[in-house]
Amino acid sequence: xxxxxxxxxxxxxxxxxxxxxxxxxxxxxxxxxxxxxxxxxxxxxxxxxxxxxxxxxxxxxxxxxxxxxxxxxxxxxxxxxxxxxxxxxxxxxxxxxxxxxxxxxxxxxxxxxxxxxxxxxxxxxxxxxxxxxxxxxxxxxxxxxxxxxxxxxxxxxxxxxxxxxxxxxxxxxxxxxxxxxxxxxxxxxxxxxxxxxxxxxxxxxxxxxxxxxxxxxxxxxxxxxxxxxxxxxxxxxxxxxxxxxxxxxxxxxxxxxxxxxxxxxxxxxxxxxxxxxxxxxxxxxxxxxxxxx
Amino acid sequence: xxxxxxxxxxxxxxxxxxxxxxxxxxxxxxxxxxxxxxxxxxxxxxxxxxxxxxxxxxxxxxxxxxxxxxxxxxxxxxxxxxxxxxxxxxxxxxxxxxxxxxxxxxxxxxxxxxxxxxxxxxxxxxxxxxxxxxxxxxxxxxxxxxxxxxxxxxxxxxxxxxxxxxxxxxxxxxxxxxxxxxxxxxxxxxxxxxxxxxxxxxxxxxxxxxxxxxxxxxxxxxxxxxxxxxxxxxxxxxxxxxxxxxxxxxxxxxxxxxxxxxxxxxxxxxxxxxxxxxxxxxx
Amino acid sequence: xxxxxxxxxxxxxxxxxxxxxxxxxxxxxxxxxxxxxxxxxxxxxxxxxxxxxxxxxxxxxxxxxxxxxxxxxxxxxxxxxxxxxxxxxxxxxxxxxxxxxxxxxxxxxxxxxxxxxxxxxxxxxxxxxxxxxxxxxxxxxxxxxxxxxxxxxxxxxxxxxxxxxxxxxxxxxxxxxxxxxxxxxxxxxxxxxxxxxxxxxxxxxxxxxxxxxxxxxxxxxxxxxxxxxxxxxxxxxxxxxxxxxxxxxxxxxx
Numbered sequence: 001x002x003x004x005x006x007x008x009x010x011x012x013x014x015x016x017x018x019x020x021x022x023x024x025x026x027x028x029x030x031x032x033x034x035x036x037x038x039x040x041x042x043x044x045x046x047x048x049x050x051x052x053x054x055x056x057x058x059x060x061x062x063x064x065x066x067x068x069x070x071x072x073x074x075x076x077x078x079x080x081x082x083x084x085x086x087x088x089x090x091x092x093x094x095x096x097x098x099x100x101x102x103x104x105x106x107x108x109x110x111x112x113x114x115x116x117x118x119x120x121x122x123x124x125x126x127x128x129x130x131x132x133x134x135x136x137x138x139x140x141x142x143x144x145x146x147x148x149x150x151x152x153x154x155x156x157x158x159x160x161x162x163x164x165x166x167x168x169x170x171x172x173x174x175x176x177x178x179x180x181x182x183x184x185x186x187x188x189x190x191x192x193x194x195x196x197x198x199x200x201x202x203x204x205x206x207x208x209x210x211x212x213x214x215x216x217x218x219x220x221x222x223x224x225x226x227x228x229x230x231x232x233x234x235x236x237x238x239x240x241x242x243x244x245x246x247x248x249x250x251x252x253x254x255x256x257x258x259x260x261x262x263x264x265x266x267x268x269x270x271x272x273x274x275x276x277x278x279x280x281x282x283x284x285x286x287x288x289x290x291x292x293x
Numbered sequence: 294x295x296x297x298x299x300x301x302x303x304x305x306x307x308x309x310x311x312x313x314x315x316x317x318x319x320x321x322x323x324x325x326x327x328x329x330x331x332x333x334x335x336x337x338x339x340x341x342x343x344x345x346x347x348x349x350x351x352x353x354x355x356x357x358x359x360x361x362x363x364x365x366x367x368x369x370x371x372x373x374x375x376x377x378x379x380x381x382x383x384x385x386x387x388x389x390x391x392x393x394x395x396x397x398x399x400x401x402x403x404x405x406x407x408x409x410x411x412x413x414x415x416x417x418x419x420x421x422x423x424x425x426x427x428x429x430x431x432x433x434x435x436x437x438x439x440x441x442x443x444x445x446x447x448x449x450x451x452x453x454x455x456x457x458x459x460x461x462x463x464x465x466x467x468x469x470x471x472x473x474x475x476x477x478x479x480x481x482x483x484x485x486x487x488x489x490x491x492x493x494x495x496x497x498x499x500x501x502x503x504x505x506x507x508x509x510x511x512x513x514x515x516x517x518x519x520x521x522x523x524x525x526x527x528x529x530x531x532x533x534x535x536x537x538x539x540x541x542x543x544x545x546x547x548x549x550x551x552x553x554x555x556x557x558x559x560x561x562x563x564x565x566x567x568x569x570x571x572x573x574x575x576x
Numbered sequence: 577x578x579x580x581x582x583x584x585x586x587x588x589x590x591x592x593x594x595x596x597x598x599x600x601x602x603x604x605x606x607x608x609x610x611x612x613x614x615x616x617x618x619x620x621x622x623x624x625x626x627x628x629x630x631x632x633x634x635x636x637x638x639x640x641x642x643x644x645x646x647x648x649x650x651x652x653x654x655x656x657x658x659x660x661x662x663x664x665x666x667x668x669x670x671x672x673x674x675x676x677x678x679x680x681x682x683x684x685x686x687x688x689x690x691x692x693x694x695x696x697x698x699x700x701x702x703x704x705x706x707x708x709x710x711x712x713x714x715x716x717x718x719x720x721x722x723x724x725x726x727x728x729x730x731x732x733x734x735x736x737x738x739x740x741x742x743x744x745x746x747x748x749x750x751x752x753x754x755x756x757x758x759x760x761x762x763x764x765x766x767x768x769x770x771x772x773x774x775x776x777x778x779x780x781x782x783x784x785x786x787x788x789x790x791x792x793x794x795x796x797x798x799x800x801x802x803x804x805x806x807x808x809x810x811x812x813x814x815x816x817x818x819x820x821x822x823x824x825x826x827x828x829x830x
Contacts, residue, residue, distance in 0.1 A: 074468075075464055093468045093469070094470065095469065095470050099468040101465070102461075105461045105464075105465045107462070107479075107480065118469070122469045122479065123469060320674070323667075323674075324670070324671060324672075324674035328675055348694055349694070400590065403587050403590045404591055404594040405594060406591075408591060411811075413765075414765055414810060414811060415811060416769045416772055416807070418772055418773060419772050419783070419784065422776075422787055423791065423796070423803075425791065426794065426796055498681065502683055502685045505683050505685050509689075509773070509777060510776060521689045524689030524690055529693070532689065532693070535686075536686055539682065540683075543681055543682040544678070547681045
């Protein structure tokens, strides 16, 4: 299960080119037609994600982060540009990509276990085999004993745990998460972040994680891509200097707070004043914009 | 006989011992008491005022007529029940199939849905005489008219329900590479069940109305015919007896649909309208 | 850009095209086969009949329309008042409401002959019957609207020490308006339906009478023409309610 050692994640040069460019986004653009006008939601977005890397996409609400994520999942078409995963262009959804939405999207008439097994049912996977795996996942996220409950009997955080299990059921190569915890209260959200960190301790998956919480992005990700308002582009690519395994204690480090403050400043200015080359941005120089909190 | 502890409770042997159950029985007993009170008032008015008794009859008279004439009334009850249920069943099949087709193909929906909605609004009841011209005065004509009236409610509710699946549930299916059929049976149909049953309940009511109006117009058999015939002959007790049977029939057939809905909810493991089902689709 | 305009055109064009094609097929079927006009008159024959009988039909429509309007107005006022009363007290609500729901399920249409017996064959009988039919939708949806006020708004009212009367008119009624109008729309159809059924049974004038008497002598084209006028009447009343709803929505959404 622990397929990837930590070194692979944090040390791209040792990986092969294919692993370094597991996800390639090149010049992705999205234009929506509304009425007689067209609205450009994304303009010319390019970045790479290495295999096993956890990348957070951070930006203001409604900036097109979710659109970008849906395009990576093959759920929306790109107007221009190319998105490839493991070398093949993403034109339609794939079974090897797991997705978590903002809403847990559980089917209300199914039990927790049935909801987790839903992908196996749709993809005609051997039920018995996946039953065990589903049970393991359910135990891992701390829902042991709730297998036969229905969604309406669970709290918001518990529902989102079920959604995590469902996304992990068929062991996807790549996980897409669209603000999965934004509807939760702060305490539950911290709990969910711990669950995610725990999962990454066991299975280091490749992940794209959309959020508008700076704290969440810094806590969870290996890299943060900063996006601007519409038409959105990636304005900064910041490497997070904390290793793995990681837990909530990093939030207490002074560096964590400093990083958050600087990212907040960048969002307020609306531009990324950092090195734009993906991969090797040095961490910010503290104090340059010392006037900000 | 006084019940000082329970102001709303009826006086009598009820009071003290049933104090706790009364809380729970209240929602059932209050309406029953209300109806009983109405019937009692009706009886009292009839007893005090013979003139009104001739026009309005009295509950005791109605029970008497029901007792005496039940063998005569039962064939009419059977006729009405048969045509209503058969018309409803056919309307359910045709309506649900067409509703599903409309939900599946957007162009078909664009072409036909406005007409469906229009037919919901216009007074379709006025077509009853046409059905007599087309299909005669026999039971087929009434059955088809019942079908016609019930169809629109069922078809449009089915379409509405199947088209209103939560978009994120559809996105989930797409992300899992589900086929259209899988999506239909795994997500869209279960989500649509409350709406479909709302349509079926409405359709059952409409089928009965259609059959009764058909009986009014064609005047051959059925409880609607009895009501008409008895009213024309100023036989108030018989009119009310037939109306009583019609009410019983109406509640029974409606109850059957409600039971079917409960069975479907059990099958799918209800409850359907759980959190965020309706208020989230605007997202 | 052109895509959405195309969609707009299609959403209007497709239904119209469907109607035109169906009418054309109907016309072709009637002229190519030997269906007797008694069974199915051609659309052109119906239009001709409509033209020829327009004054009589409009006169009948006036009678039916007046009675339907009166019944509708009665039903709306009574429905609103009963809903307001029943939502003001839990005892009343628990007592009356289930009985009303049960009444909603039974076929009230069957009561039509009774109204004729009790109230005679004049307009009052038809208006009362139609009002009874259209009373229930207004009552039920208004009552459910009035009892579903946003609890926070009610808390606000209480914190402002608003009187029951004030919170009823300034909070509960506006919140219930969409439900109220929904009930009104259904009621408008029921009012016309009720008058037509009553006319089937008793009347000597009106569109229901015109339909029934024309069908009795197998003047099918006239039946269709009268139904067309009736549909226009029904749609007119429904449209008026929908327009009123729009106006109210604009007022309360600001």
